Amino acid sequence: MKIAVDAMGGDFAPKAIVEGVMLAKQKHPEIEFQLYGKEDAIREFITDEKNITIIHTDEKINSDDEPVKAIRRKKTASMVLAAQAVKEGKADAIFSAGNTGALLAAGLFIVGRIKKVERPGLMSTLPVLGEGPGFDMLDLGANAENKPEHLHQYAILGSFYAKHVRKITNPRVGLLNNGTEETKGSELTKEAYKLLNAEESINFVGNVEARDLLDGVADVVVTDGFTGNAVLKTIEGTALGLMTLLKGSITDAGTKGKLGALMLKDTLYSLKDKLDYSSHGGAVLFGLKAPVIKTHGSTGPEAVATTIDQIATMLDTNVVGQLVQFFETEDHQ
Structure with a gap:
């Protein structure tokens, strides 16, 4: 090696x-x-x-x-x-x-x-809030625009990675959309849905919404590069904001707050680690x-x-x- x-x-x-x-x-x-x-x-x-x-x-x-x-x-x-x-x-x-x-x-x-x-995608493994191995998401910004065929290939690529590298049996593949119904979304997602639904090599579970990603709704999430990059930065910014708010609340609470934080130190560090997607490794240009x-x-x-x-x-x-x-x-x- x-x-x-x-x-x-x-x-x-x-x-x-x-x-x-x-x-x-x-x-x-x-x-x-x-x-x-x-x-x-x-x-x-x-x-x-x-x-x-x-x-x-x-x-x-x-x-x-x-x-x-x-x-x-x-x-x-x-x-x-x-x-x-x-x-x-x-x-x-x-x-x-x-x-x-x-x-x-x-x-x-x-x-x-x-x-x-046709278009390699940038993929990262992102954390979920509960128990679970996290989820792979692509494209996270390698391409500003995509065709349905590209999303179809991302599903295959992501499923391969989840199965062989992260050892997830029969990984669930979701298409990021603004609703779970088959008829929802743009022309891009509607056409991509048809391709993914017909692809026998993957376990396609349908459309998934952004609000459900951190609940582990899918093992692989597919989207275009522009949307994926925006979602990634939103998750990252929200995690950093929550930690800043938490730290500020502890500081403002005075001695009692600091004593409470000391007692919860291990729990707080665990939360920080869970929200840090870099702990899952780097982004792969797959x-x-x-x-x-x-x-x-x-x-x-x-x-x-x-x-x-x-x-x-x-x-x-x-x-x-x-x-x-x-x-x-x-x-x-």
Whole structure:
């Protein structure tokens, strides 16, 4: 197993990225890590050089760079070199906490799409409020506009991931809509509904509403990229807002409130962890010839290690290889 890591991507790179790799090495001694970036800066945080290779470059893609131009012009950027390693078979997957648009462009233009997959989708595993493994949702913003055929493919992609990586037997696939009735929605969702309902390879449970997502109404939720990105940011913003309100209420309550918070400290931390979708791993640009994984720019070492767990599972289960076989042997154009 070889993972190409963009060590210079993210708000706290390379420190958070390299420290996360060091954590992951303890659990995954079988993985070889290729760290792309400024060697001196990377080496400062390496505590064990076994299975670590540093590929030096001074060039990196910044958060405010225009994605496609950056990929084409910055040929020796850490992200570009990591993606090139995957394309050339020198690495099995690429991981970055850097510029999301640039990583999407690198995935599409360098790593490449699986044959017959028209629009790879950005997918994350999001938490549910009660007991349960969470749900996979795509597209979360790789595409601003989609056709019904794209949503049809997202359902297949998401179902494959839930089944093979998250080990959910017969995952329930829902189509995000403004009502549960078959006749509800836009022309896009109405046509997508017909395609999903006729697809025998998935367990389609019909339309689902946004208000029910965190109740675990489906294991895979399919939508267009614009809507998915808006829903993701709404969930993230609501979670952050709730924690801020809770913290403010405790502070305003004076000594009694602080004593109560101290007694509930473990419960409050558990709630925070449950609302943090980064604890489930990174976002996958799914539908490409190899795993391309993006984690939040402000991610810390623990989240990096969790994302590496996720990549290891994807490689162990050969989920991408199974997808390639599925789309090459079935008519899913």
